[in-house]
Amino acid sequence: MISNNYLFSRQAVVDSKMTAKANNLFHLNNMEQEKKDSFLSLLFTDLSIVDAIKHQPIFIAVSIHEVEHLPTPPSSMRFVLFFDAAELRPERDNDRLSELRLDGYQLGLTNFSLKFFGTPFFDYFSFVELSLNKFDMSQVLNVDRHQGLAHKEVWVSHIQSQEQHQEIDAKTHASWFSGDFLSASVPVKGNNVPGYRLILIDLLKRLQDGRSSIRDISATIEKDVTLAYRVLKLTKSVMYHRQFNVHNVQRAIEIIGIKDLIKWVTLAMFSSIDGKPDCLFSMAVNRAAFCNGIAKAMYPKLEGAFLVGLFSYLPSFFDASMDEILHDLPLDESLVSALKYHQGHLGSVLSVAKHYEAGHWEKIPFDELAEQDLSSNQLRQIYIDSLKAAKEIYQI
Template sequence: MEVYVARQPIMDRDEKCVAYELLYRNRHIDVYHHENGDKATADVLVNSFINMGIDTVTNGKPCFINFTEEMLHFDFASIFSPDKMFIEILEEITPSQKLIDTVIKLRKQGYRVALDDFVLDVQNPLSVELLKNANIVKVDFHDTTKKQRQLIERLANAFNTLLLAEKIETREQYLEAKKAGYHYYQGYFFSKPVLIKSNDIPVNFYSYIQVIQQLSTKEPDISKIAKYIEQDLSLSHKLLKLINSPAFKTTKTIKSIQQGIVLIGLNELQKWISILAVREQWGGSNYLSEELLRMCLTRGKLCESIGKKLLGNEGSSSCFLLGMFSLMDTVLQTPMKKILEDLPLDEEIKDALNGKDNLLHHILQAVKSCESGEWDYVESFISTYTVSSQFVFTSFKEACVWTESVLKHELVNRTKSSQSSYVN
């Protein structure tokens, strides 16, 4: 599944790029089609920070991201490091005391707040107060009059709020803004938005619901949460990418999904799962093909069974990840080595997935051989590691039965979700 983000540079007075605004796109045509605002914000956050990697998208520079009122008040911004982003408040949000209190709270936490397409309402004291508490005010040079701009400029200077001139389309507009004392500039005169493309794994929306329900209980069961995430290739992949993102940059590697959950913490996991759920709720019906999902689940379960036999309970979790991720290059249409660069997996798991000779690789090869009917390799594996052929074949059968039960459960809930969407 292809995913997109557009970025447009923000320039300083020396015409050097100092940041990028990240814009929602849902197709390869670089045009914004009106979408649910919460979904658009969630999509940009997920695609930029997880699927693509924010430093890759912005070349290490800060980004401006539009936040809807609901996304602001739910404190989703607190997931991100303040030095990575400017929180951009959309012009359609009506100034209120609640909004101003949220801005003040964000500023105290170190976040920088920008007002998008700001038009001052002098009759509303809250409009003035909002301008006073923002770091940057973006003034639209296409849709405002010179008189409107001058009023905003005077107040911004009085409040030490920085000015950003947007929709600058000619040198004349740029020079006018520069003369008026604007600090930053954005528009077609410098660059149109540039489309960036990546690949994502289609999701099972019901997995999000299961995780959210468990997180909402008085005493969340981490092992249950891990189970729900493990069985969803998309969620597993996103969790690992999240751990490796600037928000949770760590040098630690993990051997299991449960270990990753502990590393992130339940509070932060709940915020991220909520963002993902908002995104997918409005995201249509993109699903991983049933056969690919069947192969991933069966490999994961069979690797887990063999791993438990040879390595004990601790090793079985690593083996489940090994099997689930063994088709990631097929799913994402990207070389396995490239995919693993962005995942904080234990080196032994990475080596096995990259084809290096270790025990986990031998387990994976035995599982693939069961899958394809290459019994000579299976017999060789059985002989080398002194496990019985009955154990291997029984485990294979059990893995297939377990996979079908998971798929049946998913299909039922996918159908319920589709019917609910139709009714709504």
């Protein structure tokens, strides 16, 4: 019997230009053996998962014991299975790895060591992961000195800064990269970021004072031509707004409504800022949709969850600390407490979303969620649904 008790999340893997080119899949790795087998099998049979992660290669860390009954993957999905080199035994695992390759899987090594160099067993593996949690920068930068790696696809994970990414890209043949550097705050090309911050501050002030007309608010947005265009495009493209004739920002505000205006303007801003990884916008929208879904399940009357998820990425887009940004923004105290300290219901929602995204399952208070009638299975489904909802927005 296939178990549905599993969790998974995905992380972007990018190339040298920080364009997303693969998904690194986290999954709950302390389950019973039957559930581990079931999770890997369900990757091919659960259409909701397939829809959420298809179209790009999928990296997934597995144990040799988890792939004993793994089916042949669909032709539309490309899987790279990463095995811990310390756990492999050539005499024991040779036949199984050979079968996986024949079935269409690509294989990779984590926790890399030199013990397999020059052996036929090493030829099974086309990928090598070098994690900066396990190797220091000098070791990673010397990877090209090992001739045995010259023809391997090298993936460097757990990169913390864009400076690290740039140095590794310049000095090695590594071509796959992942880590927190994707959302790190760094100076960007162009001068549109300070302007967007000022527009957001002005807009929030106008909305709070209650005396500004829709014409005044639309004039604030129209200070930036690109932003105005993005707001119009988003409004016309979202499914439940398509029946309206949207010809200017004022009309867009009338359709969106003042209540949701900040949400859509922030989306438009994030999609307009240049010099950022192309996956950063989708990461922000995914989190916003996930927070919104969690809040609906736990606190049906709670407002602001989408905005909290979206605003949690403000430092990544505006290249300033959260404290500095929030000091200037006239936000409701519940939003500020959630963003700065993860306090209150909104803070709890944001905390769960961030831990889930990172695969930090042990930090999620499942007992407390159960008291709110939210099971781990429901949380997984909310995550899948949020990926689909976010895709409708960031593909516009």
